[in-house]
Amino acid sequence: HISYAWRRRWCILRAGLLCFYEDEGLREKKGEVLLDPLARCVAxxxxxAPGDSCKHLSERPFGFAISLDREDGGRPLVYYFDAGEPPLLKRWLLALAQAIRVAPALARD
Incomplete structure (x- = not known):
């Protein structure tokens, strides 16, 4: 099930992986984004900016998108997030760039 409504989530970022949860207690995992070395993170x-980023800009000026290429060559898969304020946007973009840099290369056929 894909939701197009904005929902508050709590995230954990590791090398090559961003997990997001329902609440601060991290009890219910709502999804994850596998960050391969070709992933793009853009304000x-x-x-x-990829996908529908420009449509969200006026409502979410401190938002960013994570764009992942599909193995079948189709349109990239894009996840949208809102940092809420300029310092947090900068921190997220830097942290994601680092997580992508150290992400293990995914094996491709």
Whole structure:
């Protein structure tokens, strides 16, 4: 099930993996994003932000997107997040860039 509504989530970022949870207690995992070395993390305000980033910019000026290429060459899979304020956006972008840099390369056929 894919939800298109904005919901508050709590995230844990590790090398190559971003997990998000229902609440601060981290009891219910709502999903995860596997960050391979080709993943892109871009602020909505960036000129070439992926997917529907530009549609979210006015409502979520401190949002960012994580774009993942599909193995079948189809349209990239894009996840949208809102950092809420400029310092947090900067921290998220830097942390995600680091997590992507150290992500293990996924084996491709």
């Amino acid at each position: 909505f305000q960036a000129p070439r």
